[in-house]
Amino acid sequence: MTSATTARKARAEGLGLTKPSRRDPGALVVHVLLIVFVVIAIAPILVVVMNSFKTTPGIFNGPFALPTAETFNLDGWANVFKRGNFALNYGNSIVVTVVSTGLTLVLSTFAAFAITEYKVKLAPVLAGFFIIGIMLPIRLGTVPILQTMVAWHLVDTLTALILVYTAMSLPLAIALMATYFRRVPTELKEAAKIDGAGELRTLSIVLPLVRPGLAAVASVTMLPIWNDLWFPLILAPSKENQTVTLGVQQFVGQFQSDYPALLAALTLGALPLIILFTVFSRNFIQGLSQGYGK
Numbered sequence: 001m002t003s004a005t006t007a008r009k010a011r012a013e014g015l016g017l018t019k020p021s022r023r024d025p026g027a028l029v030v031h032v033l034l035i036v037f038v039v040i041a042i043a044p045i046l047v048v049v050m051n052s053f054k055t056t057p058g059i060f061n062g063p064f065a066l067p068t069a070e071t072f073n074l075d076g077w078a079n080v081f082k083r084g085n086f087a088l089n090y091g092n093s094i095v096v097t098v099v100s101t102g103l104t105l106v107l108s109t110f111a112a113f114a115i116t117e118y119k120v121k122l123a124p125v126l127a128g129f130f131i132i133g134i135m136l137p138i139r140l141g142t143v144p145i146l147q148t149m150v151a152w153h154l155v156d157t158l159t160a161l162i163l164v165y166t167a168m169s170l171p172l173a174i175a176l177m178a179t180y181f182r183r184v185p186t187e188l189k190e191a192a193k194i195d196g197a198g199e200l201r202t203l204s205i206v207l208p209l210v211r212p213g214l215a216a217v218a219s220v221t222m223l224p225i226w227n228d229l230w231f232p233l234i235l236a237p238s239k240e241n242q243t244v245t246l247g248v249q250q251f252v253g254q255f256q257s258d259y260p261a262l263l264a265a266l267t268l269g270a271l272p273l274i275i276l277f278t279v280f281s282r283n284f285i286q287g288l289s290q291g292y293g294k
Contacts, residue, residue: 045270052076052263059259076260080251083261085239086268089247092236093226093272096158096243100165101221104173105214107166112177113203117189127178133171138164139230149235160235161243165228169221176220180213181206219280226272244269 050066051059058071065071080086115123138145145164146155154160184206192202232246242250248269252262 045274048263048270049267052260052267054260056259059263073260076258076262076264079258079261080264080268083254084251084265085242085247086244086265088240089242089244090272092158092241093243093245096161096165097222097225100162100169100225101218103162103166104169104221105217108170108173108177108217109203109207109210109214111170111174112181113206115174115178116181117199127175130171130174134175138168142230142234146234154235156236156238156241158236158241161231164231164235165221165225169225172220173217176217177210177213180210184209215280219276222276222280223273226276244272 047064051063053067053074053076054071055073055075058065058067058073062071067073115127149155149160154163188209189202189206192205197205226243227245228243229245229249232241232243233249236242237246248265251265
């Protein structure tokens with residue numbers, strides 16, 4: 001067995017990705033408990049999706065039964081697309097999430113590289129401020145944020161959401177990226193500088209080594225932004241700037257008695273989160289495990 005194979009096996013064992021040994025009952029119990037937890041977590045989602053394709057009597061008479069020829073109905077989905085504004089809501093959410101995540105990745109990369117690279121007295125102080133930013137929820141500053149956006153004439157714009165979400169995501173992103181940059185061999189950066197590379201060139205050389213950190217930052221940034229309701233409700237409440245979460249919330253308020261449409265709207269709101277987590281789950285777990293485990 002080569003050293004590379006041994007390293008991959010050790011990494012997989014550390015992340016819990018290997019199959020449990022038959023001689024290890026403790027690992028088997030852990031995997032059984034994880035499977036039970038997955039079933040408990042997925043079952044409500046499946047029930048919501050399944051019932052969105054039923055009639056109202058079919059939902060109440062058999063909430064855990066599959067749709068049949070008598071109960072199958074698409075009126076709920078038709079009402080969602082006819083009376084809802086989900087195409088525009090999805091577009092707004094995509095713009096806000098993508099731009100905020102991109103800004104967070106760029107700014108956190110530069111900030112973390114500077115904190116770890118430049119040995120100045122203020123570096124630990126700045127790192128401490130970012131740690132405080134992780135502990136303090138940004139919603140405590142809702143009133144000052146709203147006052148700032150009013151002064152900047154950015155209320156009811158997607159720009160306001162992008163600025164707030166970027167500021168909200170930076171403390172954790174910088175702390176995580178700093179952990180990865182500290183793992184980069186000093187010899188590599190010194191060799192690049194000896195060859196005449198500037199700061200940006202040195203950063204571009206070490207950047208491939210911190211790609212798992214970038215993936216982890218992207219995943220922990222996208223999910224809270226897409227799922228947030230607080231700031232869209234305060235900073236961008238108009239129909240033209242509503243996000244998916246806010247659109248679902250208002251649709252639910254209008255169609256409380258139309259249960260198929262209600263469940264269809266909830267499915268549309270949860271679907272992007274499921275897709276994002278499915279695509280980035282491996283990078284998320286690997287990135288956080290390697291980043292915080294060092």
